[in-house]
Amino acid sequence: MDKVMSNKGIIALYVLPSLLLILGIVYIPIVLTGYYGLHEWNGIGALKFIGLDNYKELVSDKAFWSSAGHSLLLAVFSAISLIVYLIVAMVLAARLKGVNFYRKIYLIPMLLSSVAIAQLWLKIYHPTNGILNSVLESLGVANPPAWLAEPSLVLFALFIPILWQYAGFYILIYYAALKNIPTSLEEAAKIDGANAFQIAFRIKLPLVMEVVKVTVVLAVVGSLKYFDLIYVMTDGGPNGSSEVMASYMYHTAFRTYDFGYGSAIGFFLLIICLVATWLIRKATATKDTIQYS
Template identity: 80%
Template sequence: MDKVMSNKGVIALYVLPSLLLLLSIVYIPIVLTGYYGLNKWDGISPMSFIGFDNYKTLVQDQAFWQSAYHSLLLAVFSAISLIGYLAIALVLSGKIKGANLLRKIYLIPMLLSSVAIAQLWIKIYHPSNGVLNTFLNSIGISDPPSWLADPKVVLFSLFVPIVWQYAGFYILIYYAGLKNIPETLTEAARIDGANSWQIAMRIKLPLVTEIIKVTVVLSVVGSLKYFDLIYVMTDGGPNGASEVMASYMYHKAFRSFDFGYGSAIGFFLLLICLLATYLIRKATATKDTVQFH
């Protein structure tokens, strides 16, 4: 077996299928998107090469930068919500009653499609007979906002179901990391007189730091390119108040039939995600990594 695996030809043969798959569904589309962004194209007629004109238009497009601001707000909101997810995981990883049931409850949103979640929250936010406004009316608030129609609140109304949608995913990641910490470490800390708060802050959190870094990257980058639930619930409305970069790209490409400009937005969004990943990794880089065996 060692002789076979030391053969470079055999190694290349094993790697080739996955490499071809990666090229066909990731790298080639990225290159094509960058090329389309250099053209004026409606998706049907022949492309007309215009150089960097689409990118110059993008820099001056106030509607795009407004959508970028909304995506940034979502990224910040999602990153902050990780604190809540981590707190829940810390509680669930302890010896509490009903932890198994609570874990299953938190995982329910992961079992639903984005369309199903969107339809559920549209019903909750319904201005006349939705659960939320019905409750607010019952406690004396006679004029609650139209959550998905008011430009002042629509964006934050969308943040709530998005955070709820991914709660189970991040809680599961944190829970798995916390449960992987040896019990001997926490037991030794308790014998030395440490309370639950001290154990969480000084033992558990340092040991899951690398996991936290990964989830921050996933959360921020995922938020910057988020699309599906916003598209179903508001389609970027009202009047662009909930437009994000991905939905703006979709509207330009598939509604305005400006595939060249839409491709430029998509390629620029890729660069923003790469830059965000680099900055987060740079900001959270440490010389020493806490390890346990």
């Protein structure tokens, strides 16, 4: 076995299928997207090379930057929501009675498709028959808003199901990280007189901070390229009030058949995600990593 694993030719043979798969579905499409962004193309006819004109247009495109602002706002809310998810995970990891039941409850949104979640929340937000407005009317609100039709409200109304959809995912990650902390550390802290708050934020939080950093990257980058639920619920409306970068790219390419400009938007979105990842890692970089094992 050692002879086989020390043979570079055999190692390359094992790696080759995965490498070809990654090249085929990740790197080659990225290169092609950047290449198409240099052309004027309707998706069917011949490519017409126009250089950086699409990218120059993108810089001055107010509709794109408006959608970028919406995506950034979603990214901020997603990052802030991680605090709530971490607190919930700490409660679940505290060996409370019935914790397994609650852990399964939080995972339910992960089992549903985005389309199913969108249809559920469309019913909740329905202006006349929706559960939310019915509750508000029962509480004395005379004219509850049409949540998905009000330009000033629609974006925040969409954030709620989006954050709810991924709550179980992040809670599960934090829960696993917290359960991996040796119980002896918590017991020693209790002997030294530490209360639950001090144990949570002075012992547990520093030990799972590396996991928190990863989830911040996942939440921010995932928000910047988010598409499906917004597309199903509002399709970017009304009048672009809920348009995000990914939906704007889709509308440009598949509604106006400007695949060249759509490709430029997609490639620029990739750059924004890479820059955001680098900035987050740079901002959260630490020289020392706490070890507890």
